Amino acid sequence: MSLDRSRAYAEWGVTGLLRAQPQLQILPGSEEVLVLGGPLRINAEDERGVRVTDVFDIEIRVDTQYPDVLPAVYETRGKVPAAFHRNSDGSLCLGAPIRLYQELHRTASLEAYVDKCLVPYLFQVALVQAGQDPPLGELSHGAKGVLEFYRDELRMPSLLAALDCVRLLELPWAASNAEACPCGSGRSLGACHSFFLDKLRGVRPREWFHREHKRLHASCNVGLVEAAIGASHQPARGPDPVRSNRGVG
Amino acid sequence: MTESGRVASTTGVVFELASQLEIPTTLYKKAESRYAGLADWFHRKESALSEADCMVYPQGSFRLGTVVRPLDPKQEYDLDLVCSVAVDRRSTSQMTLKAVVGEEVRAYAKAMQIRQRVEEKKRCWRLNYTDDVPFHMDILPATPDDARFVDALVAQGVPRPLAQYTVAITDKDHHDYEVLGADWPKSNPKGYATWFESRMQEVAGLRIKALVDSLQYKSIDEVPAYEWKTPLQQAIQILKRHRDVMFRTNRQARPISMIITTLAAESYRGEPDVLSALRRIVADMPQRIRAARPLVPNPVNPAEDFADAWQANPDLRAAFFDWHTQLSLDTQMAAEIADPAALIDFASARFAVQLPIDRAKASLGATGHAGHVVRPEVVTRIAPNAPRPWGGE
Numbered sequence: 001m002s003l004d005r006s007r008a009y010a011e012w013g014v015t016g017l018l019r020a021q022p023q024l025q026i027l028p029g030s031e032e033v034l035v036l037g038g039p040l041r042i043n044a045e046d047e048r049g050v051r052v053t054d055v056f057d058i059e060i061r062v063d064t065q066y067p068d069v070l071p072a073v074y075e076t077r078g079k080v081p082a083a084f085h086r087n088s089d090g091s092l093c094l095g096a097p098i099r100l101y102q103e104l105h106r107t108a109s110l111e112a113y114v115d116k117c118l119v120p121y122l123f124q125v126a127l128v129q130a131g132q133d134p135p136l137g138e139l140s141h142g143a144k145g146v147l148e149f150y151r152d153e154l155r156m157p158s159l160l161a162a163l164d165c166v167r168l169l170e171l172p173w174a175a176s177n178a179e180a181c182p183c184g185s186g187r188s189l190g191a192c193h194s195f196f197l198d199k200l201r202g203v204r205p206r207e208w209f210h211r212e213h214k215r216l217h218a219s220c221n222v223g224l225v226e227a228a229i230g231a232s233h234q235p236a237r238g239p240d241p242v243r244s245n246r247g248v249g
Numbered sequence: 250m251t252e253s254g255r256v257a258s259t260t261g262v263v264f265e266l267a268s269q270l271e272i273p274t275t276l277y278k279k280a281e282s283r284y285a286g287l288a289d290w291f292h293r294k295e296s297a298l299s300e301a302d303c304m305v306y307p308q309g310s311f312r313l314g315t316v317v318r319p320l321d322p323k324q325e326y327d328l329d330l331v332c333s334v335a336v337d338r339r340s341t342s343q344m345t346l347k348a349v350v351g352e353e354v355r356a357y358a359k360a361m362q363i364r365q366r367v368e369e370k371k372r373c374w375r376l377n378y379t380d381d382v383p384f385h386m387d388i389l390p391a392t393p394d395d396a397r398f399v400d401a402l403v404a405q406g407v408p409r410p411l412a413q414y415t416v417a418i419t420d421k422d423h424h425d426y427e428v429l430g431a432d433w434p435k436s437n438p439k440g441y442a443t444w445f446e447s448r449m450q451e452v453a454g455l456r457i458k459a460l461v462d463s464l465q466y467k468s469i470d471e472v473p474a475y476e477w478k479t480p481l482q483q484a485i486q487i488l489k490r491h492r493d494v495m496f497r498t499n500r501q502a503r504p505i506s507m508i509i510t511t512l513a514a515e516s517y518r519g520e521p522d523v524l525s526a527l528r529r530i531v532a533d534m535p536q537r538i539r540a541a542r543p544l545v546p547n548p549v550n551p552a553e554d555f556a557d558a559w560q561a562n563p564d565l566r567a568a569f570f571d572w573h574t575q576l577s578l579d580t581q582m583a584a585e586i587a588d589p590a591a592l593i594d595f596a597s598a599r600f601a602v603q604l605p606i607d608r609a610k611a612s613l614g615a616t617g618h619a620g621h622v623v624r625p626e627v628v629t630r631i632a633p634n635a636p637r638p639w640g641g642e
Contacts, residue, residue, distance in 0.1 A: 005567065005570050005571075006535075006570070006574075009574060014574065015574075015578050018575075018578055019578070019582065020627070022582060022595075023594075023598065025495070025575055025598075025599075026495070026571045026572075026574060026575040027495070027498070028495070028496050028498060028499035028502045028503075028568060028571075029564075029567065029568070029571060030564040030567060031563040031564050031566070031567045034571065038598075042629065043626065043627065043628055043629065044628065044629040044630070044631050045628050045629070045630060045631065046630075046631040046633070047631070047632075047633055051628075084638070085638035085639055092638075093638055093639045094636055094638065094639075095636025095637055095638060095639050096636070096637075096639050099636045099637075100636060103636070115629050116632075116635065116636075117635075117636050119629045119631070120631050120632075120635035120636060121636070121638055123631050124638060134637075134638070136631070136633070136635055136636075136637050137637045138637055138638050138639075139637050139638065139639040140639075141639070145639045146639070149637070149639075
């Protein structure tokens with residue numbers, strides 16, 4: 001077991017993170033969970049040149065199934081307003097799960113996860129507390145927010161079209177490409193938005209998208225579906241690669 | 250910074266740490282007078298034990314000279330004692346021995362006007378004895394084991410001089426607790442202490458000789474282990490404090506001192522200073538854990554596994570490994586600290602030790618500043634497509 005743990009820690013780059021953030025340390029955890037906690041120093045700058053230097057007391061709980069299970073991150077000193085994006089267990093909602101998996105798919109390093117997912121979140125918290133709008137934008141809560149991510153990432157005209165894309169992501173590549181593109185162009189997916197779906201294919205196994213689709217489908221309320229149906233009745237839009245990912249929320 | 254400069258600075262820090270974690274010798278002396286007092290009580294004429302061949306001696310960290318200042322100054326010191334009484338196990342059960350010793354401990358508590366109740370534990374009696382020093386004494390009733398078991402230990406590779414100290418002890422939860430003539434649980438604290446001392450005898454030689462030469466002790470055999478102050482003992486104190494701090498929020502999960510002490514003593518190779526001892530121990534410790542049970546055998550009773558609890562509770566095994574991971578990283582990072590303020594923060598965060606500024610500066614030494622590389626400022630770039638905060642269900 002300890003050998004496995006040692007190998008896992010090496011793969012996750014635990015020491016890399018603790019070296020980069022020397023005030024962070026391992027806290028008592030369990031066989032299933034590695035707990036890292038302490039002050040996290042951020043010194044971050046966005047494209048506009050806005051700089052945030054701050055310290056947050058955080059706790060990161062890394063499941064031994066990581067990176068298949070996302071780390072849970074908590075802020076322990078009440079510096080993140082309770083109303084800011086959180087899960088029901090109080091952990092910070094850093095982003096739509098599939099978006100976070102996208103980062104983990106590139107590298108399983110915890111240091112990169114902190115840099116790419118946690119620091120941007122805390123960067124926004126600091127700016128919101130200074131009275132600014134969150135510069136990266138926010139997603140709605142619940143299934144709607146996740147669908148917003150899919151819609152924007154996959155360049156879909158509506159949330160319902162985005163939901164249909166999630167269904168296609170659970171199919172094998174060739175089978176999904178033979179289906180009609182959810183954007184409503186009348187072309188097959190393969191000849192239309194397949195390029196965008198490729199950004200998510202393989203990020204998670206197909207069974208994961210099956211569960212994701214079931215989850216999203218089940219939690220879509222009538223209002224959302226109606227709004228989405230309304231949207232899909234609008235003239236269909238083809239892929240528009242130059243349209244930027246939603247900039248400001 | 251050069252390697253030699255790094256070693257010099259870390260030596261200073263480690264030395265400072267070791268001296269701050271040490272308890273005053275007077276406290277060891279106080280502990281000695283405590284168990285001497287208890288022994289006198291057991292030997293007094295009216296004692297139920299006065300006729301028996303009875304000995305009281307310390308075990309654990311007071312015996313080994315590895316006591317660490319408690320994190321909380323109000324916390325009690327654990328003084329573990331063995332009360333060894335020669336009894337015939339054909340006519341005396343575990344329960345009887347436990348009861349006889351318990352009676353005498355209670356009478357002692359009464360005579361000393363100790364108000365707190367004597368508590369019965371699984372294997373020992375606990376006497377909370379607080380005057381100017383808060384101690385609790387755990388008194389373990391025991392009886393010398395028979396020659397048959399000593400021979401069995403020798404057959405398992407335990408040297409006879411260590412095996413001969415083996416004792417049979419009582420355990421309230423043992424299936425034969427009330428049965429005459431049955432097998433009793435085993436222990437060998439004196440054998441363990443003798444083994445532990447043998448791991449550092451050579452390096453302690455000069456200091457022991459100096460203490461005898463200065464007439465503080467009559468002979469080298471009289472110099473107790475707490476006076477030896479070897480790099481092994483100091484390294485163990487540093488390890489224990491690091492553990493105490495890391496597990497201050499969850500004491501139940503912390504790696505037990507017996508595991509740390511045994512693995513450290515096994516890893517120690519007679520290094521002459523604390524820093525090299527610490528480095529050796531931290532590097533070698535995990536390899537000292539056996540692949541199959543017993544994972545951490547008692548060196549003087551190989552059937553006993555100090556890591557026995559890891560089987561029922563795998564979290565404890567994970568906790569040991571996590572502690573070692575952090576410890577290993579901390580020993581490396583300590584060597585890279587260039588700035589006295591950072592060193593003070595580090596000592597405080599990892600060891601709960603307040604390093605005075607002049608000591609921190611002195612620890613970094615003459616080589617400290619000129620050779621250090623100033624780390625460039627690290628700025629995290631926030632990508633425009635970074636994840637947007639969401640709210641889960």
